[in-house]
Amino acid sequence: MPDGPKVDTPSAAESEVAADARELTRHRVVEAAADLLAREGRDAVTTRAVAAAAGVQAPAIYRLFGDKDGLLEAVAEHGYDAFLAAKHVDAHSRHPVEDLRAGWDLAVEFGLTNPELYALMYGEPKRGTTSAAFHAGMQILVGRIRRLAAGGWLRVDEKLAAALIHATARGAVLTWLSLPDDQRDPALLTAMRESMVAAVTHEKPAVQDAGPAGAARTLRALLPEQTTLSSAEQHLLGEWLDRLASDG
Amino acid sequence: MPDGPKVDTPSAAESEVAADARELTRHRVVEAAADLLAREGRDAVTTRAVAAAAGVQAPAIYRLFGDKDGLLEAVAEHGYDAFLAAKHVDAHSRHPVEDLRAGWDLAVEFGLTNPELYALMYGEPKRGTTSAAFHAGMQILVGRIRRLAAGGWLRVDEKLAAALIHATARGAVLTWLSLPDDQRDPALLTAMRESMVAAVTHEKPAVQDAGPAGAARTLRALLPEQTTLSSAEQHLLGEWLDRLASDG
DNA sequence: ATCAGGCATGAATCAATGATATCGCCAACC
DNA sequence: GGTTGGCGATATCATTGATTCATGCCTGAT
Numbered sequence: 001m002p003d004g005p006k007v008d009t010p011s012a013a014e015s016e017v018a019a020d021a022r023e024l025t026r027h028r029v030v031e032a033a034a035d036l037l038a039r040e041g042r043d044a045v046t047t048r049a050v051a052a053a054a055g056v057q058a059p060a061i062y063r064l065f066g067d068k069d070g071l072l073e074a075v076a077e078h079g080y081d082a083f084l085a086a087k088h089v090d091a092h093s094r095h096p097v098e099d100l101r102a103g104w105d106l107a108v109e110f111g112l113t114n115p116e117l118y119a120l121m122y123g124e125p126k127r128g129t130t131s132a133a134f135h136a137g138m139q140i141l142v143g144r145i146r147r148l149a150a151g152g153w154l155r156v157d158e159k160l161a162a163a164l165i166h167a168t169a170r171g172a173v174l175t176w177l178s179l180p181d182d183q184r185d186p187a188l189l190t191a192m193r194e195s196m197v198a199a200v201t202h203e204k205p206a207v208q209d210a211g212p213a214g215a216a217r218t219l220r221a222l223l224p225e226q227t228t229l230s231s232a233e234q235h236l237l238g239e240w241l242d243r244l245a246s247d248g
Numbered sequence: 249m250p251d252g253p254k255v256d257t258p259s260a261a262e263s264e265v266a267a268d269a270r271e272l273t274r275h276r277v278v279e280a281a282a283d284l285l286a287r288e289g290r291d292a293v294t295t296r297a298v299a300a301a302a303g304v305q306a307p308a309i310y311r312l313f314g315d316k317d318g319l320l321e322a323v324a325e326h327g328y329d330a331f332l333a334a335k336h337v338d339a340h341s342r343h344p345v346e347d348l349r350a351g352w353d354l355a356v357e358f359g360l361t362n363p364e365l366y367a368l369m370y371g372e373p374k375r376g377t378t379s380a381a382f383h384a385g386m387q388i389l390v391g392r393i394r395r396l397a398a399g400g401w402l403r404v405d406e407k408l409a410a411a412l413i414h415a416t417a418r419g420a421v422l423t424w425l426s427l428p429d430d431q432r433d434p435a436l437l438t439a440m441r442e443s444m445v446a447a448v449t450h451e452k453p454a455v456q457d458a459g460p461a462g463a464a465r466t467l468r469a470l471l472p473e474q475t476t477l478s479s480a481e482q483h484l485l486g487e488w489l490d491r492l493a494s495d496g
Numbered sequence: 497a498t499c500a501g502g503c504a505t506g507a508a509t510c511a512a513t514g515a516t517a518t519c520g521c522c523a524a525c526c
Numbered sequence: 527g528g529t530t531g532g533c534g535a536t537a538t539c540a541t542t543g544a545t546t547c548a549t550g551c552c553t554g555a556t
Contacts, residue, residue, distance in 0.1 A: 022504095046542060057506060059545075068543065115373065123371040125363065125425035134426075149469035152462065156439065157494045158469075163423060163436045164443070171419020175411060177373035178382075188411045191404065195412070195447035199439055206462030212474040219463035219492075226460045228495045229488060237488055240477060244467075247476040270532095294513060305535060307516075316514065 026064050029054040030078045033071055037116050045072075072120060076133040079117045083110050089140075096147045097201055103144050104169055104193050107137065111173030119177070122170050141165055152205035152215065161200045168196040216244035274312050277302040278326045281319055285364050293320075320368060324381040327365045331358050332388075344395045345451050351392050352417055352441050355385065359421030367425070370418050389413050401449045409448045416444040464492035 032054035037045050047068060051058045065071040087106065093099045111118040121133055145161050148154045154161060172192040176184055207218045220241040223234060280302035285293050295316060299306045313319040335354065341347045359366040369381055393409050396402045402409060420440040424432060446453050468489040471482060 047544080048542070057504090058543090059506085060504080062544065063504075119371075119373050122422070122426075123367075123373070125367050125371070125422055127426075129426060129428055146469055149465050152466040154465050154469075155462070156435070157433075158465070159431075160433060160435055160439065160494075163427070163433065164439055167419040167423035167436065167440060168416065168443075169419070170422055171415040171417070174370070174373050174418055174422070175415035178370075178375075178377060179411070180377055183407075185405075185408055185411065187404070187408055188415065191408065191412055191447055192415060195416075195443045198446060198453075199443035202462065205466075207466045212467060212470040215463055215467035215470055219460055219467055222460040222463055226492055226495065228491050233488060237485065240481060240485055243476050244474055247474065273533095295515080296513070305533090306514090307535085308533075310515065311533075 022064070025054070025056060025060070026074075029056060029061060029064060029071070030074050033075045034079055034117070037075060037120070038114065042116055042120060047071075073131065073133070076117060076121045076131060077136065079114055080110070080121075080133045080136060083114065084140075096144065096151050096153060097197065099144045100148060100165070100197060100201065101193060103141055104165060104196060107141075107165075107169045108173055108189060108193075110137075111169070112176065115177050118173060122174070138162060138166060148201060151210075152207035152218075153201045154206075155200055155202050164200055165196060168192050168199075213245050213247050216241045216247075220245055270312075273302070273304060273308070274322075277304060277309060277312060277319070278322050281323045282327055282365070285323060285368070286362065290364055290368060295319075321379060321381070324365060324369045324379060325384065327362055328358070328369075328381045328384060331362065337388075344392065344399050344401055345445065345449050347392045348396060348413070348449065349441060349445060351389050352413060352444060355389070355413075355417045356421055356437060356441075358385075359417070360424065363425050366421060370422070386410060386414060396449060401451065403448060403450050412448055413444060416440050416447075459495075461493055461495050464489045464495075468493055 029050060033045055033050045036049055036053055047058050047061050050071070051061055061068070061071055065074055089102075089106065093102060111122075121127065121131060127134070141162055142158075145154065145158050145165075148161070149158055156164070169192075172189055176188060207215045209215075209217060220238065223238055223241070226234065229237065277298060281293055281298045284297055284301055295306050295309050298319070299309055309316070309319055313322055335357075337350075337354065341350060359370070369375065369379060375382070389410055390406075393402065393406050393413075396409070397406055404412070417440075420437055424436060442453065445451060468486065471486055471489070474482070477485065
């Protein structure tokens with residue numbers, strides 16, 4: 001059973017130049033594989049073809065990535081990073097809902113720009129759970145969702161919002177890529193996006209006043225309507241909300 | 249170059265019993281492959297394993313289906329037909345929009361019930377264009393869309409509606425299957441469905457009144473900023489807010 | 497400066513798999 | 527009854543993922 005790619009262990013006496021060389025060949029192999037994938041499709045990405053394109057021997061791939069799946073994983077991560085680096089995302093926009101749209105568009109654009117890579121990452125369901133690139137992509141959205149929530153725009157749970165954003169983007173991209181060129185209607189993408197925005201956000205923020213105090217005031221007023229907390233919990237919650245409301 | 253599966257040609261002199269026998273073995277092979285796929289996953293579906301399970305020789309598969317892709321295509325079509333036959337869809341319901349919901353639910357249920365098969369059919373984008381099962385699945389929705397259009401419920405183009413329905417279902421299923429069991433929230437499916445309904449039809453969405461959930465979500469996101477409560481109080485408050493936020 | 501050890505290199509190699517070739521038999525058609 | 531065509535069966539080829547093994551180099555210690 002292979003231990004996976006060798007990594008620097010604290011006890012290992014490994015020179016830095018060797019580690020650098022290793023990182024260099026690793027990068028070369030990943031780029032060769034990514035190029036092969038984008039240029040000739042997934043079936044062209046064989047260990048032999050990658051090794052030949054990168055100028056290394058076949059066993060080197062297994063030393064570097066453990067197995068072919070490890071290589072593909074590295075390719076996915078590299079492709080995603082490269083795309084994000086090229087787009088230099090501007091973190092803040094005027095409106096959090098606009099940020100949401102921009103984030104969704106970005107995810108979709110990644111799929112449309114790198115169809116083979118996207119199919120690799122999000123085609124087979126099983127890969128989703130373990131992929132590092134999967135979480136990396138989600139993480140970008142989490143920050144925007146948090147700001148939506150802070151502004152009182154979020155219509156649903158944060159986790160549900162993340163799932164909705166991802167699912168709509170995934171369906172939009174895969175469906176788009178499935179369609180022949182002459183049937184690809186850009187309206188599909190905008191419709192999916194706006195549908196997602198409507199599902200995830202309110203038209204008006206649920207809280208008028210900004211900051212924790214404002215949110216606490218709003219929740220305090222609506223507290224009698226809730227049915228999930230016990231009366232004791234509700235009572236204590238009410239006191240805390242009063243303190244928070246008077247804090248600002 | 250294989251001509252694909254042999255079919256009855258008008259000029260061919262082929263006895264009916266031979267054709268029946270052919271159909272029988274064909275069916276047996278398809279079922280063996282489908283069983284293998286559902287039971288042991290896609291990687292277990294090798295030509296040898298299928299041939300052994302069906303009690304035929306490996307070359308028989310190629311005589312019947314042309315190549316492995318033809319076999320998988322047949323498996324997809326068979327699986328879809330079998331699912332629809334088992335559900336005996338009632339064609340007409342009281343309301344065309346309800347029909348739309350039912351059709352979407354059906355498509356999603358198919359995916360959740362046959363994850364491996366669904367990944368086979370809708371995982372890789374390229375397969376979508378040529379697959380017969382792909383069009384068969386779409387065709388069922390087209391009828392319902394037509395009735396929506398006849399009733400004046402359709403908000404968008406019929407083709408766009410079909411694409412939207414398919415894309416939302418595809419994203420919902422693949423995302424659902426990607427999530428580990430403990431993170432699968434049924435609300436994702438209903439939210440995706442209602443989002444689709446809102447995008448496709450004129451039915452006005454049930455305006456869920458704000459309620460405490462929205463304010464709870466807002467306060468939850470802003471909780472780290474508050475300075476009034478102790479960390480223990482904040483922790484417990486966070487848990488309550490999570491419960492309130494996911495209530496709506 | 498010398499030497500021991502580990503690690504990468506390079507070739508060969510294994511096992512699994514998709515896909516065919518070939519041969520013979522049996523049944524159906526003329 | 528002869529012939530043709532399809533099917534069963536065995537063997538086989540080519541590709542590909544993955545591994546083994548011996549060799550040699552380079553690092554780091556003595």
